[in-house]
Amino acid sequence: MMTDTLPTDAAQSDRNEAARAILIANDRGGYTVPTAGLYPYQWNWDSAFASLGFAEFDISRAWQEIETLFSGQWDSGMVPHILFHKPDPGYFPGPDVWGCAGPIPSSGITQPPVALSFATRLLRADPEFGKDRFAALFSKMRAWGEWFLKWRRDEKGAIFVVHPWESGRDNAPDWDDAMSGIDPQDVGFYERRDTQHVDASMRPTKYDYDRYIWLVQRAKRLGWDDAAMAEDNPFRVADPTMHFILLRGMRDLLAAGEELGLDTDGLAGQIAELEAGAESLWNPGMGFYDSYNCNNGIWSNALTNASFLCWFAGLSSPHMETHLQRVLDAAPYGVPSLAPFDPRFDAKRYWRGPTWGMMNMMIGEGATEQGFALGEEVRKRTREVISKYGFVEYFDPMTGEAAGGKAFTWTAAVWLAWAGKEG
Ligand code: DGY
16 A cells, blocks of 8 residues: 555644544533534433543543443443434424433434444553443443344354444445335424535435434334334344444453453353354355345345454455455455445445445454554555544545545544554
């Protein structure tokens, strides 16, 4: 790769400073917004990444990010994907559309539980400082993990999502089959706000959006009751993002819980079940990890950046290394959210092509942990694309061009915690 474009030492310290400034500017007091305007509330997995960024210069603030996230946890154990701490009319769908009754106004779906792993990282960063704060969160984190096993696990043991937003990969091709079974005729009038902040060509289509809102309306009608929602649910898609991140999170909880002498009863068994369940995400026809529609068994046949989270989950999967090499050969600027040789690839449209720093970090670190040299290559490319195009939401994986929101929290955090580190 074009290493001559990597930052000089002076540029490096400027970039570190700029990344810290983004975290500080997006701090709303105890929690961080992903970016002003487009995402004006606390998002679940964005916050987890924010905590890693803060940990590089303010460990107490890092813990606070995760603690604030758990202040929105429902009695069921679910931790919502958005916490609407303060009203902001610039966002749709806001708290009234969701109509949820948790301890803080929130959405009614969750997001990948990467906070379980990152709380463990905060502990490792300063064990003496973090041990009480970790211990105070431990049973809450376990309750969230158990909620997934109870309400988001299919007959084959794979973790599924009930809304594309739950996965965080909103318009990935993974959901196309299940989305095509939804007829959103009765969705009614609504006004999108996202396309007022970002060019529509970089965002989900109206076809998708109608179905996103229809799914929210269905669940709201059912009072966000897990058992009622589970009946005849038209959208249940087994998702490698959720499965692999949960598996990693449970492993991290077990290791840290044992070190601190906390109650880890049952965790090892749950991990073994998730390990077995991961096998059902292996698409034998394509030879890679994939998602499938739980309602009809149809595979997505999509090699996405989520397929490569297997290593983050602690699975060795050497076959996936060959696939990673193929996509890196096809796309110079990091792991694309969909393989460029897939006809559904769209270089600028959100999760149908662009490369994302935070996914690259989980893929790169996981690969390195498994001893694959490509992990470091993913880091170098992520470092390069951020150096050239800034701390934006995501990037065109073919040209590196900036896309989506600007001054983005998780891209800044990933720079500080991983991509921008001297290596
Ligand atoms: C949005 O509003 O586009 C978000 O991705 C939902 O989480």
